[in-house]
Amino acid sequence: MTPIEIALEEAAAAAARGEVPVGAVVTDEQGQVLARAGNEVEARHDAAAHAEMLVLREAAARLGSPRLTGCTLTVTLEPCPMCAQAASFFRVRRIVFGAYDPKGGGVDHGARIFAASSCHHVPEVVGGVREQDCAALLRHFFAGRR
Amino acid sequence: MTPIEIALEEAAAAAARGEVPVGAVVTDEQGQVLARAGNEVEARHDAAAHAEMLVLREAAARLGSPRLTGCTLTVTLEPCPMCAQAASFFRVRRIVFGAYDPKGGGVDHGARIFAASSCHHVPEVVGGVREQDCAALLRHFFAGRR
Numbered sequence: 001m002t003p004i005e006i007a008l009e010e011a012a013a014a015a016a017r018g019e020v021p022v023g024a025v026v027t028d029e030q031g032q033v034l035a036r037a038g039n040e041v042e043a044r045h046d047a048a049a050h051a052e053m054l055v056l057r058e059a060a061a062r063l064g065s066p067r068l069t070g071c072t073l074t075v076t077l078e079p080c081p082m083c084a085q086a087a088s089f090f091r092v093r094r095i096v097f098g099a100y101d102p103k104g105g106g107v108d109h110g111a112r113i114f115a116a117s118s119c120h121h122v123p124e125v126v127g128g129v130r131e132q133d134c135a136a137l138l139r140h141f142f143a144g145r146r
Numbered sequence: 147m148t149p150i151e152i153a154l155e156e157a158a159a160a161a162a163r164g165e166v167p168v169g170a171v172v173t174d175e176q177g178q179v180l181a182r183a184g185n186e187v188e189a190r191h192d193a194a195a196h197a198e199m200l201v202l203r204e205a206a207a208r209l210g211s212p213r214l215t216g217c218t219l220t221v222t223l224e225p226c227p228m229c230a231q232a233a234s235f236f237r238v239r240r241i242v243f244g245a246y247d248p249k250g251g252g253v254d255h256g257a258r259i260f261a262a263s264s265c266h267h268v269p270e271v272v273g274g275v276r277e278q279d280c281a282a283l284l285r286h287f288f289a290g291r292r
Contacts, residue, residue, distance in 0.1 A: 046203050047202075047212040047235035056193075057192050061191060063191075064191055081257060081259055082227070083228075084227075086194045111227060111231075111252075111259055111262050118256040
């Protein structure tokens with residue numbers, strides 16, 4: 001499975017648990033999976049338990065270093081400002097994301113974290129990967145809640 | 147002790163552990179301390195283990211809710227974009243901080259998280275409380291490392 005397929009699988013699993021369906025994975029330079037997770041805000045009573053935060057922290061714990069140099073963060077939705085800033089702090093080399101998020105995103109929208117001159121580490125960013133599949137999961141989830 | 151005094155105590159304790167001296171505390175509407183912590187980036191190998199993230203998560207875990215409605219986050223340094231966004235997600239009512247951070251801050255500087263039209267919850271912000279004491283801790287810490 002490719003990283004975005006793993007992230008999609010985690011997003012679907014999050015939806016099944018009643019969480020907003022966003023999934024993420026951190027892979028190293030060899031493409032090996034260091035951490036994978038879906039959103040766990042509800043389960044952990046933790047508003048910061050976005051999929052990205054969980055995988056960044058878990059990957060760093062696994063490497064025993066707060067620096068994920070050379071690693072890629074792949075996520076089904078454009079990261080929010082919190083997660084974008086965290087990815088910069090963890091020094092990830094690359095962020096790949098699926099659906100764009102004009103309302104909550106912080107990479108290509110809103111706070112545009114990496115565009116700030118004060119941002120010390122700016123990862124390479126690739127957006128729109130498997131965009132339709134990633135967006136469809138979110139759309140179905142919110143449609144089912146109305 | 148006032149919240150900023152508790153935060154200063156946590157910042158000093160962080161410095162003694164070799165961590166960047168930033169301390170934070172979450173208090174509820176009655177002023178009761180729900181969580182207090184200093185920066186633990188080095189100890190946890192977690193670039194997201196800023197004092198604010200630790201106390202927000204711990205306070206929410208204690209309340210069994212991802213919403214810290216009515217609560218105040220008090221911290222010795224202007225929160226970075228990650229922590230400012232997290233405070234918004236956790237729905238804190240008020241942020242009180244000590245020193246301003248023109249380089250890394252995300253409240254009055256840089257990404258200015260709460261100024262984005264997409265920011266759903268904007269806490270009340272009071273900056274510059276015990277500013278000199280909070281800044282002095284950071285200054286001494288970095289001077290000692292040179």
